[in-house]
Amino acid sequence: MVGQRGRRNGSAVGRKLATPDADNAPTAEMPAVTEGDEQQRARAIPEAAVARLAVYLRVLSAMAEQGGTTVASEELAAAAGVNSAKLRKDLSYLGSYGTRGVGYEVTVLVGHIERTLGLTRQHKVAVAGIGNLGHALANYGGFPGRGFPVEALFDVDPDLVGVPVGGIPVSHVDDIPQVCRERGISIGVIATPPPAAQSVCDRLVAGGVQCILNFAPVVLQVPDHVEARKVDLAVELQILSFYVARRNGMVVQ
Known part of the structure:
Protein backbone atom coordinates (compact mmCIF):
# COMPACT_ATOMS: atom_id res chain seq x y z
CA MET A 1 0.00 0.00 0.00
CA LEU A 117 13.69 6.63 10.56
CA GLY A 118 13.55 7.44 14.27
CA LEU A 119 13.28 3.79 15.28
CA THR A 120 15.79 3.93 18.12
CA ARG A 121 12.87 4.55 20.48
CA GLN A 122 9.32 3.27 20.62
CA HIS A 123 6.37 5.21 19.24
CA LYS A 124 3.15 4.46 21.11
CA VAL A 125 0.12 4.01 18.88
CA ALA A 126 -3.60 4.61 19.40
CA VAL A 127 -6.27 3.13 17.12
CA ALA A 128 -9.63 4.91 16.80
CA GLY A 129 -12.49 2.92 15.33
CA ILE A 130 -12.58 -0.71 16.44
CA GLY A 131 -14.46 -2.24 13.53
CA ASN A 132 -13.03 -5.03 11.41
CA LEU A 133 -9.94 -3.05 10.43
CA GLY A 134 -9.45 -1.64 13.91
CA HIS A 135 -9.71 -5.12 15.43
CA ALA A 136 -7.12 -6.41 12.99
CA LEU A 137 -4.72 -3.57 13.79
CA ALA A 138 -5.21 -3.96 17.54
CA ASN A 139 -4.50 -7.69 17.37
CA TYR A 140 -1.57 -7.55 14.96
CA GLY A 141 1.47 -8.86 16.81
CA GLY A 142 4.06 -7.40 14.44
CA PHE A 143 3.78 -3.78 15.62
CA PRO A 144 5.44 -4.00 19.07
CA GLY A 145 8.51 -5.80 17.75
CA ARG A 146 9.07 -3.00 15.25
CA GLY A 147 8.78 -0.27 17.86
CA PHE A 148 5.07 0.58 17.50
CA PRO A 149 3.20 -0.83 20.50
CA VAL A 150 -0.56 -0.23 20.41
CA GLU A 151 -1.31 1.39 23.76
CA ALA A 152 -4.84 2.77 23.36
CA LEU A 153 -8.08 1.91 21.55
CA PHE A 154 -11.14 4.12 21.04
CA ASP A 155 -14.71 3.70 19.82
CA VAL A 156 -18.21 5.09 20.39
CA ASP A 157 -20.04 1.76 20.54
CA PRO A 158 -21.21 1.19 24.15
CA ASP A 159 -20.94 -2.55 23.55
CA LEU A 160 -17.21 -2.13 22.86
CA VAL A 161 -16.20 0.49 25.42
CA GLY A 162 -14.53 -1.23 28.35
CA VAL A 163 -14.08 -4.50 26.48
CA PRO A 164 -10.44 -5.63 25.97
CA VAL A 165 -9.30 -6.03 22.38
CA GLY A 166 -5.81 -7.41 21.96
CA GLY A 167 -5.45 -7.09 25.73
CA ILE A 168 -6.29 -3.36 25.79
CA PRO A 169 -9.66 -2.08 27.07
CA VAL A 170 -11.47 0.12 24.55
CA SER A 171 -11.98 3.71 25.69
CA HIS A 172 -14.65 6.13 24.50
CA VAL A 173 -13.61 8.61 21.79
CA ASP A 174 -14.50 11.48 24.12
CA ASP A 175 -11.55 10.39 26.29
CA ILE A 176 -9.01 10.53 23.44
CA PRO A 177 -7.21 13.74 24.54
CA GLN A 178 -6.82 12.66 28.16
CA VAL A 179 -5.83 9.05 27.43
CA CYS A 180 -3.36 10.04 24.73
CA ARG A 181 -1.66 12.54 27.01
CA GLU A 182 -1.50 10.10 29.92
CA ARG A 183 -0.08 7.25 27.82
CA GLY A 184 2.28 9.34 25.72
CA ILE A 185 0.71 8.44 22.39
CA SER A 186 2.64 9.87 19.43
CA ILE A 187 0.91 8.14 16.49
CA GLY A 188 -2.83 7.91 15.93
CA VAL A 189 -4.50 5.52 13.48
CA ILE A 190 -7.98 6.46 12.27
CA ALA A 191 -10.14 3.54 11.13
CA THR A 192 -13.52 5.18 11.63
CA PRO A 193 -16.37 5.82 9.16
CA PRO A 194 -15.69 8.96 7.07
CA PRO A 195 -18.08 11.33 8.93
CA ALA A 196 -16.29 10.72 12.24
CA ALA A 197 -12.71 10.99 10.98
CA GLN A 198 -12.14 14.74 11.34
CA SER A 199 -13.57 14.97 14.86
CA VAL A 200 -11.45 12.01 15.92
CA CYS A 201 -8.43 13.64 14.30
CA ASP A 202 -9.08 16.86 16.25
CA ARG A 203 -9.23 14.91 19.50
CA LEU A 204 -5.97 13.11 18.70
CA VAL A 205 -4.26 16.44 18.00
CA ALA A 206 -5.64 17.82 21.27
CA GLY A 207 -4.07 14.83 23.01
CA GLY A 208 -0.61 15.67 21.70
CA VAL A 209 -0.48 13.13 18.87
CA GLN A 210 2.16 14.18 16.36
CA CYS A 211 1.44 11.86 13.42
CA ILE A 212 -1.80 10.40 12.07
CA LEU A 213 -2.35 7.47 9.72
CA ASN A 214 -5.79 7.82 8.19
CA PHE A 215 -7.67 4.88 6.66
CA ALA A 216 -10.92 6.85 6.30
CA PRO A 217 -11.55 8.06 2.72
CA VAL A 218 -11.43 11.74 3.61
CA VAL A 219 -8.75 14.43 3.59
CA LEU A 220 -8.01 15.55 7.14
CA GLN A 221 -7.27 19.12 8.17
CA VAL A 222 -4.41 19.19 10.66
CA PRO A 223 -2.11 21.88 12.11
CA ASP A 224 1.29 22.48 10.54
CA HIS A 225 3.11 20.58 13.29
CA VAL A 226 1.12 17.37 12.72
CA GLU A 227 1.94 14.93 9.92
CA ALA A 228 -1.04 13.15 8.35
CA ARG A 229 -0.86 10.32 5.85
CA LYS A 230 -3.82 8.79 4.04
CA VAL A 231 -4.11 5.15 3.03
CA ASP A 232 -7.06 4.70 0.67
CA LEU A 233 -7.51 1.02 -0.13
CA ALA A 234 -10.10 1.74 -2.84
CA VAL A 235 -7.68 4.06 -4.64
CA GLU A 236 -4.92 1.45 -4.45
CA LEU A 237 -7.23 -1.17 -5.96
CA GLN A 238 -8.23 1.23 -8.73
CA ILE A 239 -4.56 1.79 -9.55
CA LEU A 240 -4.03 -1.96 -9.72
CA SER A 241 -7.08 -2.22 -11.95
CA PHE A 242 -5.43 0.17 -14.38
CA TYR A 243 -2.34 -2.04 -14.63
CA VAL A 244 -4.46 -5.15 -15.15
CA ALA A 245 -6.42 -3.39 -17.89
CA ARG A 246 -3.27 -2.08 -19.56
CA ARG A 247 -1.64 -5.50 -19.62
CA ASN A 248 -4.78 -6.99 -21.12
CA GLY A 249 -4.97 -4.29 -23.80
CA MET A 250 -8.13 -2.80 -22.35
CA VAL A 251 -6.86 0.76 -21.84
CA VAL A 252 -8.03 3.24 -24.49
CA GLN A 253 -5.09 5.31 -25.69
Missing part, protein backbone atom coordinates in the same frame (compact mmCIF):
# COMPACT_ATOMS: atom_id res chain seq x y z
CA VAL A 2 1.23 3.47 -0.79
CA GLY A 3 0.44 6.15 1.77
CA GLN A 4 -0.42 9.63 0.58
CA ARG A 5 0.36 12.81 2.43
CA GLY A 6 -2.56 14.76 3.77
CA ARG A 7 -3.19 18.41 3.14
CA ARG A 8 -1.06 20.80 5.30
CA ASN A 9 -2.41 19.45 7.71
CA GLY A 10 25.50 4.72 15.01
CA SER A 11 27.80 6.59 13.44
CA ALA A 12 30.34 5.18 11.03
CA VAL A 13 33.54 6.32 12.70
CA GLY A 14 36.89 5.78 11.06
CA ARG A 15 35.67 2.98 8.76
CA LYS A 16 37.18 2.44 5.31
CA LEU A 17 34.28 3.28 3.06
CA ALA A 18 33.78 3.43 -0.67
CA THR A 19 32.22 6.05 -2.88
CA PRO A 20 28.47 5.75 -3.53
CA ASP A 21 28.98 4.77 -7.17
CA ALA A 22 29.89 1.11 -6.73
CA ASP A 23 30.71 -1.47 -4.11
CA ASN A 24 34.22 -1.94 -5.53
CA ALA A 25 35.10 1.70 -6.08
CA PRO A 26 38.17 3.19 -4.37
CA THR A 27 37.82 3.48 -0.60
CA ALA A 28 38.06 6.67 1.45
CA GLU A 29 38.23 7.49 5.13
CA MET A 30 34.81 8.65 6.36
CA PRO A 31 34.82 11.34 9.07
CA ALA A 32 33.00 10.85 12.34
CA VAL A 33 29.26 11.45 12.03
CA THR A 34 27.63 13.52 14.75
CA GLU A 35 23.98 13.47 15.76
CA GLY A 36 23.62 16.91 14.18
CA ASP A 37 25.00 15.57 10.90
CA GLU A 38 22.46 12.75 10.90
CA GLN A 39 19.60 15.12 11.64
CA GLN A 40 20.67 17.43 8.81
CA ARG A 41 20.90 14.50 6.40
CA ALA A 42 17.49 13.22 7.47
CA ARG A 43 15.89 16.56 6.65
CA ALA A 44 17.37 16.40 3.14
CA ILE A 45 16.00 12.95 2.27
CA PRO A 46 13.18 13.02 -0.33
CA GLU A 47 9.89 11.46 0.75
CA ALA A 48 10.08 8.74 -1.90
CA ALA A 49 13.52 7.74 -0.62
CA VAL A 50 12.19 7.54 2.95
CA ALA A 51 9.60 4.99 1.79
CA ARG A 52 12.34 2.94 0.13
CA LEU A 53 14.51 3.09 3.26
CA ALA A 54 11.71 1.37 5.15
CA VAL A 55 11.73 -1.38 2.50
CA TYR A 56 15.52 -1.75 2.74
CA LEU A 57 15.21 -2.05 6.50
CA ARG A 58 12.68 -4.86 6.21
CA VAL A 59 14.93 -6.74 3.78
CA LEU A 60 18.07 -6.18 5.85
CA SER A 61 16.34 -7.24 9.07
CA ALA A 62 15.32 -10.51 7.41
CA MET A 63 18.90 -11.04 6.24
CA ALA A 64 20.23 -10.39 9.74
CA GLU A 65 17.77 -12.89 11.22
CA GLN A 66 19.11 -15.48 8.77
CA GLY A 67 22.70 -14.81 9.82
CA GLY A 68 23.71 -12.54 6.94
CA THR A 69 26.61 -10.19 7.74
CA THR A 70 27.27 -8.41 4.44
CA VAL A 71 25.27 -7.71 1.30
CA ALA A 72 26.21 -6.37 -2.12
CA SER A 73 24.25 -3.43 -3.49
CA GLU A 74 23.00 -5.55 -6.40
CA GLU A 75 21.66 -8.20 -4.03
CA LEU A 76 19.97 -5.69 -1.74
CA ALA A 77 18.54 -3.76 -4.68
CA ALA A 78 17.07 -6.91 -6.23
CA ALA A 79 15.51 -7.97 -2.92
CA ALA A 80 13.99 -4.50 -2.48
CA GLY A 81 12.74 -4.24 -6.06
CA VAL A 82 14.85 -1.23 -7.10
CA ASN A 83 17.90 -0.75 -9.30
CA SER A 84 21.39 -0.58 -7.82
CA ALA A 85 21.97 3.07 -8.73
CA LYS A 86 18.81 4.18 -6.93
CA LEU A 87 19.69 2.12 -3.87
CA ARG A 88 23.20 3.58 -3.66
CA LYS A 89 21.76 7.07 -4.06
CA ASP A 90 19.24 6.44 -1.27
CA LEU A 91 21.89 5.09 1.09
CA SER A 92 24.22 7.98 0.29
CA TYR A 93 21.71 10.26 2.06
CA LEU A 94 22.69 8.39 5.23
CA GLY A 95 26.41 8.79 4.61
CA SER A 96 26.52 5.02 4.23
CA TYR A 97 28.61 3.60 1.40
CA GLY A 98 29.62 0.05 0.60
CA THR A 99 33.07 -1.29 1.39
CA ARG A 100 35.19 -2.17 -1.62
CA GLY A 101 34.86 -5.82 -2.61
CA VAL A 102 32.49 -6.52 0.30
CA GLY A 103 29.37 -4.42 -0.02
CA TYR A 104 27.41 -3.23 3.00
CA GLU A 105 27.64 -4.51 6.55
CA VAL A 106 24.09 -5.58 7.36
CA THR A 107 24.00 -4.63 11.05
CA VAL A 108 25.73 -1.29 10.45
CA LEU A 109 23.31 -0.41 7.68
CA VAL A 110 20.34 -1.47 9.81
CA GLY A 111 21.58 0.90 12.52
CA HIS A 112 21.93 3.79 10.06
CA ILE A 113 18.41 3.32 8.71
CA GLU A 114 16.83 2.84 12.13
CA ARG A 115 18.35 6.07 13.41
CA THR A 116 17.25 7.96 10.30
Whole structure:
Protein backbone atom coordinates (compact mmCIF):
# COMPACT_ATOMS: atom_id res chain seq x y z
CA MET A 1 0.00 0.00 0.00
CA VAL A 2 1.23 3.47 -0.79
CA GLY A 3 0.44 6.15 1.77
CA GLN A 4 -0.42 9.63 0.58
CA ARG A 5 0.36 12.81 2.43
CA GLY A 6 -2.56 14.76 3.77
CA ARG A 7 -3.19 18.41 3.14
CA ARG A 8 -1.06 20.80 5.30
CA ASN A 9 -2.41 19.45 7.71
CA GLY A 10 25.50 4.72 15.01
CA SER A 11 27.80 6.59 13.44
CA ALA A 12 30.34 5.18 11.03
CA VAL A 13 33.54 6.32 12.70
CA GLY A 14 36.89 5.78 11.06
CA ARG A 15 35.67 2.98 8.76
CA LYS A 16 37.18 2.44 5.31
CA LEU A 17 34.28 3.28 3.06
CA ALA A 18 33.78 3.43 -0.67
CA THR A 19 32.22 6.05 -2.88
CA PRO A 20 28.47 5.75 -3.53
CA ASP A 21 28.98 4.77 -7.17
CA ALA A 22 29.89 1.11 -6.73
CA ASP A 23 30.71 -1.47 -4.11
CA ASN A 24 34.22 -1.94 -5.53
CA ALA A 25 35.10 1.70 -6.08
CA PRO A 26 38.17 3.19 -4.37
CA THR A 27 37.82 3.48 -0.60
CA ALA A 28 38.06 6.67 1.45
CA GLU A 29 38.23 7.49 5.13
CA MET A 30 34.81 8.65 6.36
CA PRO A 31 34.82 11.34 9.07
CA ALA A 32 33.00 10.85 12.34
CA VAL A 33 29.26 11.45 12.03
CA THR A 34 27.63 13.52 14.75
CA GLU A 35 23.98 13.47 15.76
CA GLY A 36 23.62 16.91 14.18
CA ASP A 37 25.00 15.57 10.90
CA GLU A 38 22.46 12.75 10.90
CA GLN A 39 19.60 15.12 11.64
CA GLN A 40 20.67 17.43 8.81
CA ARG A 41 20.90 14.50 6.40
CA ALA A 42 17.49 13.22 7.47
CA ARG A 43 15.89 16.56 6.65
CA ALA A 44 17.37 16.40 3.14
CA ILE A 45 16.00 12.95 2.27
CA PRO A 46 13.18 13.02 -0.33
CA GLU A 47 9.89 11.46 0.75
CA ALA A 48 10.08 8.74 -1.90
CA ALA A 49 13.52 7.74 -0.62
CA VAL A 50 12.19 7.54 2.95
CA ALA A 51 9.60 4.99 1.79
CA ARG A 52 12.34 2.94 0.13
CA LEU A 53 14.51 3.09 3.26
CA ALA A 54 11.71 1.37 5.15
CA VAL A 55 11.73 -1.38 2.50
CA TYR A 56 15.52 -1.75 2.74
CA LEU A 57 15.21 -2.05 6.50
CA ARG A 58 12.68 -4.86 6.21
CA VAL A 59 14.93 -6.74 3.78
CA LEU A 60 18.07 -6.18 5.85
CA SER A 61 16.34 -7.24 9.07
CA ALA A 62 15.32 -10.51 7.41
CA MET A 63 18.90 -11.04 6.24
CA ALA A 64 20.23 -10.39 9.74
CA GLU A 65 17.77 -12.89 11.22
CA GLN A 66 19.11 -15.48 8.77
CA GLY A 67 22.70 -14.81 9.82
CA GLY A 68 23.71 -12.54 6.94
CA THR A 69 26.61 -10.19 7.74
CA THR A 70 27.27 -8.41 4.44
CA VAL A 71 25.27 -7.71 1.30
CA ALA A 72 26.21 -6.37 -2.12
CA SER A 73 24.25 -3.43 -3.49
CA GLU A 74 23.00 -5.55 -6.40
CA GLU A 75 21.66 -8.20 -4.03
CA LEU A 76 19.97 -5.69 -1.74
CA ALA A 77 18.54 -3.76 -4.68
CA ALA A 78 17.07 -6.91 -6.23
CA ALA A 79 15.51 -7.97 -2.92
CA ALA A 80 13.99 -4.50 -2.48
CA GLY A 81 12.74 -4.24 -6.06
CA VAL A 82 14.85 -1.23 -7.10
CA ASN A 83 17.90 -0.75 -9.30
CA SER A 84 21.39 -0.58 -7.82
CA ALA A 85 21.97 3.07 -8.73
CA LYS A 86 18.81 4.18 -6.93
CA LEU A 87 19.69 2.12 -3.87
CA ARG A 88 23.20 3.58 -3.66
CA LYS A 89 21.76 7.07 -4.06
CA ASP A 90 19.24 6.44 -1.27
CA LEU A 91 21.89 5.09 1.09
CA SER A 92 24.22 7.98 0.29
CA TYR A 93 21.71 10.26 2.06
CA LEU A 94 22.69 8.39 5.23
CA GLY A 95 26.41 8.79 4.61
CA SER A 96 26.52 5.02 4.23
CA TYR A 97 28.61 3.60 1.40
CA GLY A 98 29.62 0.05 0.60
CA THR A 99 33.07 -1.29 1.39
CA ARG A 100 35.19 -2.17 -1.62
CA GLY A 101 34.86 -5.82 -2.61
CA VAL A 102 32.49 -6.52 0.30
CA GLY A 103 29.37 -4.42 -0.02
CA TYR A 104 27.41 -3.23 3.00
CA GLU A 105 27.64 -4.51 6.55
CA VAL A 106 24.09 -5.58 7.36
CA THR A 107 24.00 -4.63 11.05
CA VAL A 108 25.73 -1.29 10.45
CA LEU A 109 23.31 -0.41 7.68
CA VAL A 110 20.34 -1.47 9.81
CA GLY A 111 21.58 0.90 12.52
CA HIS A 112 21.93 3.79 10.06
CA ILE A 113 18.41 3.32 8.71
CA GLU A 114 16.83 2.84 12.13
CA ARG A 115 18.35 6.07 13.41
CA THR A 116 17.25 7.96 10.30
CA LEU A 117 13.69 6.63 10.56
CA GLY A 118 13.55 7.44 14.27
CA LEU A 119 13.28 3.79 15.28
CA THR A 120 15.79 3.93 18.12
CA ARG A 121 12.87 4.55 20.48
CA GLN A 122 9.32 3.27 20.62
CA HIS A 123 6.37 5.21 19.24
CA LYS A 124 3.15 4.46 21.11
CA VAL A 125 0.12 4.01 18.88
CA ALA A 126 -3.60 4.61 19.40
CA VAL A 127 -6.27 3.13 17.12
CA ALA A 128 -9.63 4.91 16.80
CA GLY A 129 -12.49 2.92 15.33
CA ILE A 130 -12.58 -0.71 16.44
CA GLY A 131 -14.46 -2.24 13.53
CA ASN A 132 -13.03 -5.03 11.41
CA LEU A 133 -9.94 -3.05 10.43
CA GLY A 134 -9.45 -1.64 13.91
CA HIS A 135 -9.71 -5.12 15.43
CA ALA A 136 -7.12 -6.41 12.99
CA LEU A 137 -4.72 -3.57 13.79
CA ALA A 138 -5.21 -3.96 17.54
CA ASN A 139 -4.50 -7.69 17.37
CA TYR A 140 -1.57 -7.55 14.96
CA GLY A 141 1.47 -8.86 16.81
CA GLY A 142 4.06 -7.40 14.44
CA PHE A 143 3.78 -3.78 15.62
CA PRO A 144 5.44 -4.00 19.07
CA GLY A 145 8.51 -5.80 17.75
CA ARG A 146 9.07 -3.00 15.25
CA GLY A 147 8.78 -0.27 17.86
CA PHE A 148 5.07 0.58 17.50
CA PRO A 149 3.20 -0.83 20.50
CA VAL A 150 -0.56 -0.23 20.41
CA GLU A 151 -1.31 1.39 23.76
CA ALA A 152 -4.84 2.77 23.36
CA LEU A 153 -8.08 1.91 21.55
CA PHE A 154 -11.14 4.12 21.04
CA ASP A 155 -14.71 3.70 19.82
CA VAL A 156 -18.21 5.09 20.39
CA ASP A 157 -20.04 1.76 20.54
CA PRO A 158 -21.21 1.19 24.15
CA ASP A 159 -20.94 -2.55 23.55
CA LEU A 160 -17.21 -2.13 22.86
CA VAL A 161 -16.20 0.49 25.42
CA GLY A 162 -14.53 -1.23 28.35
CA VAL A 163 -14.08 -4.50 26.48
CA PRO A 164 -10.44 -5.63 25.97
CA VAL A 165 -9.30 -6.03 22.38
CA GLY A 166 -5.81 -7.41 21.96
CA GLY A 167 -5.45 -7.09 25.73
CA ILE A 168 -6.29 -3.36 25.79
CA PRO A 169 -9.66 -2.08 27.07
CA VAL A 170 -11.47 0.12 24.55
CA SER A 171 -11.98 3.71 25.69
CA HIS A 172 -14.65 6.13 24.50
CA VAL A 173 -13.61 8.61 21.79
CA ASP A 174 -14.50 11.48 24.12
CA ASP A 175 -11.55 10.39 26.29
CA ILE A 176 -9.01 10.53 23.44
CA PRO A 177 -7.21 13.74 24.54
CA GLN A 178 -6.82 12.66 28.16
CA VAL A 179 -5.83 9.05 27.43
CA CYS A 180 -3.36 10.04 24.73
CA ARG A 181 -1.66 12.54 27.01
CA GLU A 182 -1.50 10.10 29.92
CA ARG A 183 -0.08 7.25 27.82
CA GLY A 184 2.28 9.34 25.72
CA ILE A 185 0.71 8.44 22.39
CA SER A 186 2.64 9.87 19.43
CA ILE A 187 0.91 8.14 16.49
CA GLY A 188 -2.83 7.91 15.93
CA VAL A 189 -4.50 5.52 13.48
CA ILE A 190 -7.98 6.46 12.27
CA ALA A 191 -10.14 3.54 11.13
CA THR A 192 -13.52 5.18 11.63
CA PRO A 193 -16.37 5.82 9.16
CA PRO A 194 -15.69 8.96 7.07
CA PRO A 195 -18.08 11.33 8.93
CA ALA A 196 -16.29 10.72 12.24
CA ALA A 197 -12.71 10.99 10.98
CA GLN A 198 -12.14 14.74 11.34
CA SER A 199 -13.57 14.97 14.86
CA VAL A 200 -11.45 12.01 15.92
CA CYS A 201 -8.43 13.64 14.30
CA ASP A 202 -9.08 16.86 16.25
CA ARG A 203 -9.23 14.91 19.50
CA LEU A 204 -5.97 13.11 18.70
CA VAL A 205 -4.26 16.44 18.00
CA ALA A 206 -5.64 17.82 21.27
CA GLY A 207 -4.07 14.83 23.01
CA GLY A 208 -0.61 15.67 21.70
CA VAL A 209 -0.48 13.13 18.87
CA GLN A 210 2.16 14.18 16.36
CA CYS A 211 1.44 11.86 13.42
CA ILE A 212 -1.80 10.40 12.07
CA LEU A 213 -2.35 7.47 9.72
CA ASN A 214 -5.79 7.82 8.19
CA PHE A 215 -7.67 4.88 6.66
CA ALA A 216 -10.92 6.85 6.30
CA PRO A 217 -11.55 8.06 2.72
CA VAL A 218 -11.43 11.74 3.61
CA VAL A 219 -8.75 14.43 3.59
CA LEU A 220 -8.01 15.55 7.14
CA GLN A 221 -7.27 19.12 8.17
CA VAL A 222 -4.41 19.19 10.66
CA PRO A 223 -2.11 21.88 12.11
CA ASP A 224 1.29 22.48 10.54
CA HIS A 225 3.11 20.58 13.29
CA VAL A 226 1.12 17.37 12.72
CA GLU A 227 1.94 14.93 9.92
CA ALA A 228 -1.04 13.15 8.35
CA ARG A 229 -0.86 10.32 5.85
CA LYS A 230 -3.82 8.79 4.04
CA VAL A 231 -4.11 5.15 3.03
CA ASP A 232 -7.06 4.70 0.67
CA LEU A 233 -7.51 1.02 -0.13
CA ALA A 234 -10.10 1.74 -2.84
CA VAL A 235 -7.68 4.06 -4.64
CA GLU A 236 -4.92 1.45 -4.45
CA LEU A 237 -7.23 -1.17 -5.96
CA GLN A 238 -8.23 1.23 -8.73
CA ILE A 239 -4.56 1.79 -9.55
CA LEU A 240 -4.03 -1.96 -9.72
CA SER A 241 -7.08 -2.22 -11.95
CA PHE A 242 -5.43 0.17 -14.38
CA TYR A 243 -2.34 -2.04 -14.63
CA VAL A 244 -4.46 -5.15 -15.15
CA ALA A 245 -6.42 -3.39 -17.89
CA ARG A 246 -3.27 -2.08 -19.56
CA ARG A 247 -1.64 -5.50 -19.62
CA ASN A 248 -4.78 -6.99 -21.12
CA GLY A 249 -4.97 -4.29 -23.80
CA MET A 250 -8.13 -2.80 -22.35
CA VAL A 251 -6.86 0.76 -21.84
CA VAL A 252 -8.03 3.24 -24.49
CA GLN A 253 -5.09 5.31 -25.69
